[in-house]
Amino acid sequence: MKIVIINYGAGNIQSIKFAIQRLGYEAVLSNDPEEIQQADKVIFPGVGEASSAMQKLKESGLDTLVPKLKQPVLGICLGMQLMCNYTEEGDTRGLAIFDTNVLRFNHGVKVPQIGWNQIEELKSPLFKDVTEKEYIYLVHSYYAPITEETVAQSTYGIAYSTALQKNNFYGTQFHPEKSSDVGEQILKNFLEL
Amino acid sequence: MLTKRIIPCLDIKNGRTVKGVNFVDLRDAGDPVELADVYSKAGADELVFLDISATEERRKTLADLVLRVAEKVNIPFTVGGGISSIEDVDILLQNGADKVSVNSSAVKNPDLINELAGKFGSQCITVAIDAKKIDGEWKVHLVGGKVPTELNLFEWAKEVEQRGAGEILFTSMDHDGTKDGFANEALAKLSEELNIPIIASGGAGNILHFVDTFNKGKSDAALAASVFHFKEIEISDLKQELKNNDIPVRI
Numbered sequence: 376m377k378i379v380i381i382n383y384g385a386g387n388i389q390s391i392k393f394a395i396q397r398l399g400y401e402a403v404l405s406n407d408p409e410e411i412q413q414a415d416k417v418i419f420p421g422v423g424e425a426s427s428a429m430q431k432l433k434e435s436g437l438d439t440l441v442p443k444l445k446q447p448v449l450g451i452c453l454g455m456q457l458m459c460n461y462t463e464e465g466d467t468r469g470l471a472i473f474d475t476n477v478l479r480f481n482h483g484v485k486v487p488q489i490g491w492n493q494i495e496e497l498k499s500p501l502f503k504d505v506t507e508k509e510y511i512y513l514v515h516s517y518y519a520p521i522t523e524e525t526v527a528q529s530t531y532g533i534a535y536s537t538a539l540q541k542n543n544f545y546g547t548q549f550h551p552e553k554s555s556d557v558g559e560q561i562l563k564n565f566l567e568l
Numbered sequence: 569m570l571t572k573r574i575i576p577c578l579d580i581k582n583g584r585t586v587k588g589v590n591f592v593d594l595r596d597a598g599d600p601v602e603l604a605d606v607y608s609k610a611g612a613d614e615l616v617f618l619d620i621s622a623t624e625e626r627r628k629t630l631a632d633l634v635l636r637v638a639e640k641v642n643i644p645f646t647v648g649g650g651i652s653s654i655e656d657v658d659i660l661l662q663n664g665a666d667k668v669s670v671n672s673s674a675v676k677n678p679d680l681i682n683e684l685a686g687k688f689g690s691q692c693i694t695v696a697i698d699a700k701k702i703d704g705e706w707k708v709h710l711v712g713g714k715v716p717t718e719l720n721l722f723e724w725a726k727e728v729e730q731r732g733a734g735e736i737l738f739t740s741m742d743h744d745g746t747k748d749g750f751a752n753e754a755l756a757k758l759s760e761e762l763n764i765p766i767i768a769s770g771g772a773g774n775i776l777h778f779v780d781t782f783n784k785g786k787s788d789a790a791l792a793a794s795v796f797h798f799k800e801i802e803i804s805d806l807k808q809e810l811k812n813n814d815i816p817v818r819i
Contacts, residue, residue, distance in 0.1 A: 389664035393639045423689040485788065487691045487734050489765050491571045491613055491818040510571065510818040512644055514666075514691045514734075531570055553644045553666065555608070 378402040378566065379414035381441070383431045388420050391451070394552035398563050406435045415446055416566055421453030425477075425517075426465025428453055442470050447568045448544050455539060455546030456517060464517050473539045473546060475522045482532025487516040492529045492537075494549070499526035499540045501547075503564045509557045511537065511549035518548065571816045572782050573613040573789035574803055575767065576796040578603060580619045580649070583629045601636045607796070608643045610803045613818060615641070616669070616737075616791060619649030620712075626650065631663045638664025646694055648737075652677075657684055661692065669694040669737055672710045675717060675724070678731060685732025694767075695733040697725060699754075700741035706754055713741040721754065722761060729762050736762070737791065739769040747773025747795070752785030759786035767791050775801060775809045782815045 378395060380388050382404040395402040402418070403410070411417055419441060421428050432438045441448065441458075450458045459469045462477035469477070480486045491510040494502075511529075518535040521528055527538035527547075539546040545565060551558035579586045584598045604615050617637070619630050634647055647660050648669030657668050674681050674695055684693045698713040699706045699721040706721035725736055738758060740751035750768045758766050765788035768781045772792035781787045795801045807817045 387661055387664060387666060389635070389662065390638050390666070393664065394642060396639070397642070422692065424686070485763050485765050487764070488570060489691070489735055490573050490789070493569060514644075516691065550644070553642065555642050559642060 376400065376415045376566070377413065378416045378418065379405050379411050380418045380420060381411060381437060382406050383428070383435050383437055387422050390550075391418060391420055391552045394559060394562055395566070398559060398566065400566055406437065408436065408440050411437070411440060412444070416568070417444055417446060417448045419448055419450040419454040419458070421451065421455075421457060423453060424465060425453060425456060425462045425467040429457060429465075429467050429469070432457070438470060442472050445543060447565065449565050450544070450546040451552075452515060452548060452550055455548055456519065458539075458544060458546050459519055462517055472544050473519070473522075473524050473541055475519050475524070475536075475539075477517045477519050479517050480532060484532040487514055488531050489514045491554075492531060492549075494527040494529055494537050496528050497526065499538065499545070500568060501538060501540070501545055501561055501564050502527065505557060505560055505564075511551070511554040511557060513537070513549045515548060569816050571613070571818045572787070572810065573767075574611070574778070574806060574817070575614045575616055575789055575791040576607045576612050576803075577616040577618060577769070577791050577793045579793065580617050580621070580630070580633065582621050582623060582626075583633050586620070600633060601640050604637050604641045604645070607803070608641050611807055611819070612643065612803055614643060614789070615645040617645060617647045617649075619647065621649075627656065627659065631659050634660055634663040634665050648694070648696055652680070654683060654687055657688060661688060667692045667694050667734070669696045671696040671698065674728065675708060675710055675719065678727065681728055681731040681733055685734070690732045690734040693733055694735050694737050695728040696737040696739065697721065697728075698739045698741055709741055713739070713744070722757060725758055725762055729764050733764060735765040735767060735788075737767040737769055740771060743771030744769070746771055749773065749777040750781040750785055750787070750790065752781055755781060755785035755787050759788070765789065772801075775806050778806055779810060779813045779815065782810065783813070
């Protein structure tokens with residue numbers, strides 16, 4: 376199986392690569408459109424600020440490639456947010472794969488949310504063998520509201536989407552690569568889709 | 569519900585853990601990677617590595633260590649100690665660190681916080697503040713708490729938040745090493761006046777101290793070293809007791 380982690384200069388991709396290794400698979404880092412298109416699974420990471428990450432994506436031409444991919448694609452954290460229509464962070468237009476906007480937390484909570492929260496209302500093959508209310512690790516200031524594409528939710532001031540899915544596109548607001556054994560199970564589920 | 573975090577802190581010198589670590593069941597208690605693995609399996613929510621090396625090769629040694637930790641450990645970790653530039657942070661994040669913490673360098677050059685938050689995002693920038701009370705006022709100290717400054721703790725904390733810090737690691741020099749409990753009054757004030765997470769550090773001696781810092785100190789996370797390293801407190805016991813006290817924890 377060929378696994379590609381999109382390397383567009385945004386984020387802690389080393390940890391994702393290592394997590395995949397711990398599961399017994401190998402992943403390559405790439406920003407080459409051809410290599411990404413030929414992969415069996417594509418991981419779209421992202422850590423940092425939305426507008427500059429989007430800018431980097433555009434510079435490498437990947438903003439038009441990613442929405443056209445046919446194989447399973449997993450956006451993580453900012454990766455998931457950039458797959459949405461729009462994010463308030465840096466007033467940034469996203470890839471419009473998930474039909475929602477991303478908003479800043481503004482409900483009497485500390486921002487960013489940093490730490491372990493619970494996922495519930497699990498509705499995707501991504502969560503095979505994962506029980507309701509398991510703990511996952513999050514660090515973020517912006518969130519996707521609950522929509523028809525929500526396949527996991529958490530509560531921080533309000534209930535919001537911690538995972539989205541539409542056709543072959545998956546997104547997690549949490550970091551599976553940093554969410555202990557639960558996270559590794561979710562990553563494994565994605566790789567075995 | 570977001571849980572309160574328990575964070576063991578490992579002091580690192582030349583790629584090895586320092587300060588006695590009393591883990592008889594470890595093959596090599598000086599190996600930070602092995603220790604990190606033990607803590608992650610024991611239920612630690614996060615780890616902090618504080619590098620106190622002062623050699624020419626420190627940057628490379630630390631980067632190598634970070635890479636080995638990232639390879640093995642599946643919980644988040646923060647790296648601090650001697651970080652003073654974008655390049656320092658870039659190499660640590662590239663090697664798999666989730667967050668970095670800056671301390672003295674931020675006091676000497678506050679713009680560094682803005683630069684780091686702008687380049688890497690607030691979520692990975694922790695500002696560590698060491699302070700002690702002098703004549704009734706909390707004053708920020710540098711160089712591991714040795715050198716006093718004129719900065720007021722609360723004013724400095726507000727400034728670092730405005731400049732883009734994602735969280736604050738506050739160590740009370742008056743409490744550090746006493747095993748007499750955390751500086752809950754100052755911690756609660758920080759939590760009330762700021763809108764970013766606060767990590768309590770300095771003073772952990774028993775399980776009740778953790779209960780207190782979450783209840784009275786309103787802390788979002790608590791960091792400790794020796795009580796964990798010397799097995800005076802088992803993380804599983806600690807979390808169970810926190811849960812018994814209705815404090816949300818990941819078990």
